[in-house]
Amino acid sequence: MAEELNFSMKWQQPICELQLGAGSQEGGSRSVVLRAGGETGLPFLFKEGSMPHKPLIAAEVTDAPEEDLPETLRQDLKGLLEDPVLWSKKMLEVGADLICLKLSGIHPDGRARSVDESLTLVKGLLSAVGCPLIILGCGHSQKDNEVLPAVSEAARGEKILFGDALQENYKTLTAACIADGHSVIAESPIDVNIAKQLNILISDLGMPLDRIAINPTIGALGYGLEYAYSIMERARNAALSGDKMLAMPFVCFVGQETWRTKESKVPQKDCPTWGDARQRGILWEVVTAMAMLQAGADILTLRHPESIRMVKSEIAELMKRGA
Amino acid sequence: MRKDGNFIRDLARRQVNAGADALDINCGPLSKDPVKDMVWLVETIQAEVSAVLCLDSTKRAVIEAGLDVCRGKAIINSSSADEDKLAGYLELAKTRNASLIALTMDRNGVPQNKEKRLELAAQILDSASRADFPLTELYLDPVLMPINVAQQQLYDILQVINDFRLLSAPAVQTVLGLSNISQGAKSRHIINRTFLVMAQALGLSAAILDPLDKELMQALVTGELILNKTIYCDSYIDAYLKSKR
Numbered sequence: 001m002a003e004e005l006n007f008s009m010k011w012q013q014p015i016c017e018l019q020l021g022a023g024s025q026e027g028g029s030r031s032v033v034l035r036a037g038g039e040t041g042l043p044f045l046f047k048e049g050s051m052p053h054k055p056l057i058a059a060e061v062t063d064a065p066e067e068d069l070p071e072t073l074r075q076d077l078k079g080l081l082e083d084p085v086l087w088s089k090k091m092l093e094v095g096a097d098l099i100c101l102k103l104s105g106i107h108p109d110g111r112a113r114s115v116d117e118s119l120t121l122v123k124g125l126l127s128a129v130g131c132p133l134i135i136l137g138c139g140h141s142q143k144d145n146e147v148l149p150a151v152s153e154a155a156r157g158e159k160i161l162f163g164d165a166l167q168e169n170y171k172t173l174t175a176a177c178i179a180d181g182h183s184v185i186a187e188s189p190i191d192v193n194i195a196k197q198l199n200i201l202i203s204d205l206g207m208p209l210d211r212i213a214i215n216p217t218i219g220a221l222g223y224g225l226e227y228a229y230s231i232m233e234r235a236r237n238a239a240l241s242g243d244k245m246l247a248m249p250f251v252c253f254v255g256q257e258t259w260r261t262k263e264s265k266v267p268q269k270d271c272p273t274w275g276d277a278r279q280r281g282i283l284w285e286v287v288t289a290m291a292m293l294q295a296g297a298d299i300l301t302l303r304h305p306e307s308i309r310m311v312k313s314e315i316a317e318l319m320k321r322g323a
Numbered sequence: 324m325r326k327d328g329n330f331i332r333d334l335a336r337r338q339v340n341a342g343a344d345a346l347d348i349n350c351g352p353l354s355k356d357p358v359k360d361m362v363w364l365v366e367t368i369q370a371e372v373s374a375v376l377c378l379d380s381t382k383r384a385v386i387e388a389g390l391d392v393c394r395g396k397a398i399i400n401s402s403s404a405d406e407d408k409l410a411g412y413l414e415l416a417k418t419r420n421a422s423l424i425a426l427t428m429d430r431n432g433v434p435q436n437k438e439k440r441l442e443l444a445a446q447i448l449d450s451a452s453r454a455d456f457p458l459t460e461l462y463l464d465p466v467l468m469p470i471n472v473a474q475q476q477l478y479d480i481l482q483v484i485n486d487f488r489l490l491s492a493p494a495v496q497t498v499l500g501l502s503n504i505s506q507g508a509k510s511r512h513i514i515n516r517t518f519l520v521m522a523q524a525l526g527l528s529a530a531i532l533d534p535l536d537k538e539l540m541q542a543l544v545t546g547e548l549i550l551n552k553t554i555y556c557d558s559y560i561d562a563y564l565k566s567k568r
Contacts, residue, residue, distance in 0.1 A: 197556035200565070238554045244566040246554065 008048050011240040014040045016210040017053070018183060018249050018298075019159055020098060021132025027157030027181065031130030034097060036213070036298040037249030041240065043296050046322035049240075054319050055293055057308055058098045058134050058301045059091030060255040063113065063121055064105035070265045072278040073304060084121060085128045092131060094305040095312045100134040101125060102256075106147050107138040115150045122151050126158065134161040134185075134251070134301070141169045149176035156180040161251070161299075163187065164215055167198050174205050183211035185251055190217045190227050192235050192246070199245045209244060213251045213299065220258040221288045228252075232295040252292040255303030258285040282306045290314060326363060332371040341534040342544075342564050345375035345398060348389065357382060361389045369394055377424075377531070383411070390419045397421040400531075401464060404429045404443040406450060413454040422460040424498055425451075427483075433466050437479040437486075440465055444487050448495060462498040462529060463487050469506040470514055477504070477518070485525040496528035515539060520546045 022028025041049020137144030163185030188195035218228035239247035402412035505511035
């Protein structure tokens with residue numbers, strides 16, 4: 001009898017399981033608790049391994065929307081952009097699993113919101129929604145190090161996923177997250193070596209490995225998506241083969257990357273052959289998200305309500321194969 | 324002979340912390356009652372660490388005694404390629420769910436060339452296949468010779484490490500008793516270290532070595548990087564050790 005060719009892989013170790021949000025028994029106040037990661041094989045290859053948790057969709061919400069937001073997106077989020085709490089509720093209705101709140105408004109060069117204003121916002125959001133939260137700083141190291149630890153302390157026990165810790169600025173945020181029981185996003189610039197190094201540095205401070213998520217930094221379709229894909233693939237292969245320092249769930253910031261591309265911004269009148277601008281923007285976000293799912297994304301952040309609907313339904317479809 | 328449990332436990336702990344995946348247990352040539360000593364060693368060590376135990380003896384009774392008390396995974400070290408002996412060990416390993424190291428030497432002694440080593444390897448694989456023994460549990464040991472005894476054979480040994488892998492699908496694993504190479508030589512550490520990374524490049528799967536030799540371990544971990552088996556980062560040596568704990 002001919003020998004059957006068998007190309008399926010046997011992997012050594014699963015991806016860490018990251019808990020998002022905590023209920024009242026655990027010292028939090030969330031009515032919904034989610035888990036990301038835990039895969040024992042590559043994404044959606046259910047013959048090789050399992051995906052105990054479906055990839056999650058976090059809706060991108062901010063306290064200070066970008067000035068140059070594409071017109072179509074601005075239209076579709078009308079009435080929400082100045083009210084992060086209402087905005088969050090709406091996105092949950094559409095189907096988002098959790099909210100990713102970016103505190104852009106604290107940036108000293110922008111609205112320069114204070115620690116107290118951010119605390120009020122986060123507390124308000126925590127009481128208005130029952131889902132877990134991801135909370136991001138504004139990218140200004142000094143201001144983030146002032147605001148995020150305060151938010152972390154005020155939300156102690158809620159198991160929020162805070163971001164981003166960077167190689168050159170990880171200690172303050174990581175220490176706060178360790179102290180208050182939260183988790184942290186480790187950001188590396190499309191560089192698997194730095195991703196691994198940063199995870200080691202963060203774990204050396206005392207952070208358990210199952211409370212770290214990797215932000216590999218992605219590019220949108222046409223803007224380096226394939227580089228991000230390769231890095232994620234390489235990291236995930238190493239993780240499943242036994243590298244504990246890369247065995248964390250990935251969080252991919254899809255919305256923020258796609259909605260700043262030319263293809264999402266240019267109106268149809270400027271480029272008639274490109275077709276309807278609204279549809280084009282949504283599809284750019286959806287296609288980028290789908291590629292990231294195949295690369296191993298565990299949490300996707302998305303902006304457009306229609307993208308959230310479409311990607312959610314595609315995830316459900318993909319997960320059916322493993323049921 | 325005095326049995327110092329603390330010494331053994333401490334050594335086992337330090338070796339595991341230094342990155343050892345398995346511990347090779349040998350009673351040594353001076354043991355008056357190797358069966359009893361093997362049992363004592365296995366029990367003492369497994370009370371301290373949970374590593375795989377490699378039961379090292381030329382006497383079958385000693386191996387069996389070790390298997391009787393071993394709670395975790397065991398590797399039998401070793402059988403020769405002699406058909407009668409090997410068949411018995413394959414059966415033993417199979418029933419005890421243990422891995423087996425088979426030496427490419429027989430009652431005629433250690434082969435003096437590459438061809439004879441390959442011939443014995445093929446014989447071993449054939450026996451394993453007939454015994455329905457899983458290849459993933461089998462290790463071939465090409466029998467490393469001291470550099471001051473059989474210098475002309477070392478390159479042959481390196482080559483067969485690669486060639487053994489071509490004899491079966493999936494590729495059979497290989498193992499070496501590393502310190503043999505520097506037996507009786509003066510600069511033992513550098514000889515061990517150099518041979519190890521050369522063998523590693525040719526696909527060696529495992530080695531019995533001194534994990535407390537820090538430079539040896541660092542060379543091994545760095546070799547994994549160069550072979551693209553692990554991902555580089557600035558703290559890769561620490562990361563390797565951490566991931567072993």
